[in-house]
Amino acid sequence: MKLQDDNIDLKSDEMILNMGPQHPSTHGVLRLILRTDGEVVNDVRPVIGYLHRCMEKHCENVTYITAVPYVDRLDYIAGMNNELGYALTVEKLAGIEVPERVQYIRVIMAELNRIASHLIAIGTYALDLGAVTLFLYTMRDRERIIDLFEEVAGGRLLFNYIRVGGLAHDLTPGWVDKANDFLEYFPPKITEYNDLFTYQKIFIERAANVGVLHPDVAVSYGVTGPNLRGSGVAWDIRKDEPYSGYEKFDFEVPIGRGEMGTVGDCWDRYYVRLRELEESVKILRQAIDQLPREGDVQSAMPTKTLKPPKGDIYYRVENPRGDLGFYIVSDGTPKPYRLKVRSPCFTAVSAIREMAVGWMIADLVAILGSLDIVLGEVDR
C-alpha cells in the first residue's frame, strides 16, 4: 500500500494510524489505514483479504450438491439466505421447479435468519458505541431464533439445510407452534430496543448527520441493501425481482427519510434495519398462515448426479446485507466450472471512504457499525 503518491511528506502534522486487523470494532478482520489530522480523518484505505479462504476455488472441486456448506460460510451470520441464493441459482440453471411447500419454508427460514442477522447488526452497533446492555438483549432474542433453527436443521449458525431442489429435512412436528410463540414474544422487544437505544439522545448525537451517503454515490458504488435504503433509494429485490414466492406477501420496504438528521446518515441505516425487523415479522406471519400443510420437501431433489446444461447464469437474492449474487458457469459436468459470488459487503467496504472522510475516528467506528459488514463475505 503506497501513500507516497499522495504527497504525504508535505503535510507535517498528519498521522498514519493503522486500525489493524485485530480491533474490537471493525467487525472482523478488516484493516483500515487512516491518515488523520488530529482527530479528523483525511483518508481511509481499507485493506481486505485477511479472511480469504479460497471458497470460489474450492467450489470448483466439489459437486453442485455438496457446495452448500461452502456457500453457507460466506456471510456466516445469514446462512439461510446464502443457501437460498445458491439453490435458486442452480435450480434456475438446471430447470428444477420446487413444490410450493418448499418455497414457503424457504421464505420462513430466510426471514427468520434476516431477523437474527439484523439483531446482530443492531447489537454490535450498540456495543461499539458503548451501550453493552442492548447487545445482550439482542443476543437473548436471537437465541430463540437459533433454537428454532437448531431443531429443524441441526445447526445453530451454519445450517446446510436449503439444498438444490428442496430441503434437507421437513419441519419437525410442533415447530410451527414454536415459531408462532416466537412471533408473539418478539414485537414487544422491539419497543424495548427503541426505548433503550434508538431514541436515546446520546445515540442520536453520535449517529445522526454522521457518515452521510448520498444516494447517487451509493448507487454508483453499487451499495445495496439497508445501506442503500438508508439513503432513500427504495430498492429491494424481494419487491423488484421477487423470488421463491415473495410476490405473494404484503410488506413494505422501509427507507431512510432523514428523521433525525440528513437522509443517508448512520441513524437512517440503523433505523432501516430496525424497521425491517417489523416487516420480517409481518412476512413470517403471512408465510406461516399460508404454509401448505402437506408436501414432500424432497420430491424435486435430483436423484441422479446433477449435471446442469452448459451455460452460465447470474441470479441474485436479498441478503440481510444487500443483494447477494451468484454467477455460475457450467460445462455439463457435476462440478461447477466457475462459481462467483457478488458480495454486498464488498461494495459497502469500498464506499467507506465516501462516508468517512472529514469525520473523527470515533465517528469512523459509528460509520463502520452502521454499515454492518461481515468479512466472511467480503473476502470469501
Add this chain to the structure above:
Amino acid sequence: MKEFIDGLIASNAFLQSVPVDLVYLAAMVTATVAVLLVVLTLFSGLGTYAERKVAGHMQDRLGPMRVGPHGILQFLADGIKLFLKEDIIPALADRKLFIIAPVVVFSASFASYVVVPWSDTLIVSDLNIGILYILSISSVAVIGIIMGGWASNNKWSLYGAMRAAAQIVSYEVPIALSIIAVILYTGSLSMQDIVEAQAGGLHKWFIFRNPFLFLGFFLYFIAGLAEVNRVPFDLPEAESELVSGYNTEYSGMRFAFFFMAEYANMFIVCAIGTTLFLGGWNGILPDPILPGVVWFMGKGLFLMFIMIWLRWTLPRLRVDQLMYVSWKVLLPLSFLVIFGSALWILL
C-alpha cells in the same frame, strides 16, 4: 497501641535516639496508611464485584458465580491473577515514566481519602481546606494519565491520554462551581463543618435547601461521572475505539493500579457528593437511629449504584460532544446555580 510503641522504643536503640513525638507520628502515619490501603482495596475490589453483578442482572444473566458463594471472592481471584502476570514494558517505552505513571494516579486517588468524613469522629484529618484539597489532589491524577499515555510509545495510548486530560480538566470547572454554591451556605471549606451544617433532618440537606442546589447536585454528579471517566464519558478508555486508551500497554499489577484508582475515584466522587449535598453521616430524622457510618456508606453506595446503572444503560459521547456538554451546558447551568443560591440566601 501506645504501649506497643513504647515497648518498641524500649527495645530498639536507634528509636531511642529519635524524639518520641516523631516516632509516635511515624507510627500513626503508618497505621493510617495501612488502614486506608485496606479500605481502598476493599472498595475497589467490591466495587468491581458489584459492577459485574449489577451488570449481569441487568443483562438477564448472573455475573460471577464460581469463585466463592455467588462469586463474592472474584475480586481476590482477579487480584491474584494480576499480581502473578508478567510485567511487560514495551521495548521503546520511556521506562521511568512508564513505571511512575500508575503510582501517580493511584496516589492521587489514595490521598483524597484523607478528608472523607465517614462519621462525626471517623475522619483521618479534618483539614480546614478540606474541599479545596480534594479538588487539587484530583488534578494530580491527570499528570499520571498523560505520563502513562506518553510513555507507552503507542499512538492509541497517546490519543486516549490526551482525551482524558482534556476531559478531566474541563469537567473540574462545573464541579468547582457546584461546590462553591454549597460553600455559600456553610462559609467553611472543612468537610465536617459542611456535614454539620446539614444536621437536623431531611429538609436541611443541601440538596433540598433550595431548587438551585437541587439542580446543582445533578450538575455535580454528571461532572463527577466525567471526572472518573465513566460512561457516558468514558472515551479515554473506550474499548471498542482505542483498545483501552492509555491503559493499553499496561499489564499485571500496573494495570491493577489504574483500575483500582478508577474505582477508588468513583467512590470519592460519590462520597463527596453525599457530604456536600446529601447530608453526609446525618440521618433522615433529626435523631439518627443508626450510626453515622451506616448512613454515610448507604448514601455513598446508592450513588455508586446509580453510576453503575448509568454505565450499563447509555452509549458513549464523542470527544467534541463531551466538550460541548461541559462548556456549553454544565458551565452556564453552574453559574445559574451559584447566582440563584446567592439570591435565595439574600431573600
Add this chain to the structure above:
Amino acid sequence: MNYLREIGQAVWTVLVGMKVTIGHLFVPAVTLQYPDVKWTTPERWRGRLHNNIDDCIGCQACSRICPVSCITIKAEKRGKDEEPVFTSEESGKKPRKLRVTQYDIDLSLCCFCGFCTEQCPTECLRMIPDYEFSVYDKKELVCSYAVEKSPEKISEKISEKEGEPEGSSG
C-alpha cells in the same frame, strides 16, 4: 429555546432508558450455569461423527461426498474362502463384502455438514450429541474406527490380480 429543548430531551430519554434497565434487575436470568447444567440437544443436532464399524459395509459413499475430504477409507475385497460377514439386525443384516482396514475421520477438517450421515446406507455413521472434544494435540482429533486388519497374503494376491486396492485420498 432549542438549547433547552435538547437538554430536556436528553434527560428524558436517559430516564426512559434507565427505567428499561432497572426493570431487568428483577427478571430471572436466561442463562444456564454451563458445566453444572447442560442443555439437551435436539434430535437432529450435528455433533461429532461416530461410526459403528460393525455395521459398515465399506461402500465409501461418505468419503466420496465429503466436501472437505476428511474421511480416509481403505477397504479390500474379502477372499472367496472367508466366512461371509453381515451387519447387525437393526440395519437389515446386509452382507459386508468389503473388509474395512482403515477408517479415519479427521475431526479437525470436518465441517459438520452431515452429508456423510445422509449418504450412509446402513446408518452406521451418525452424528452424536458430543461437543466437548477439545484436545491439546491436533493429532488426537483423528478418530480411527477400523478394527479389522488385512491378512497379508490375501492383499498381495488381490494386488497382483486386480490392481491397487480401493481407497480414497484424505
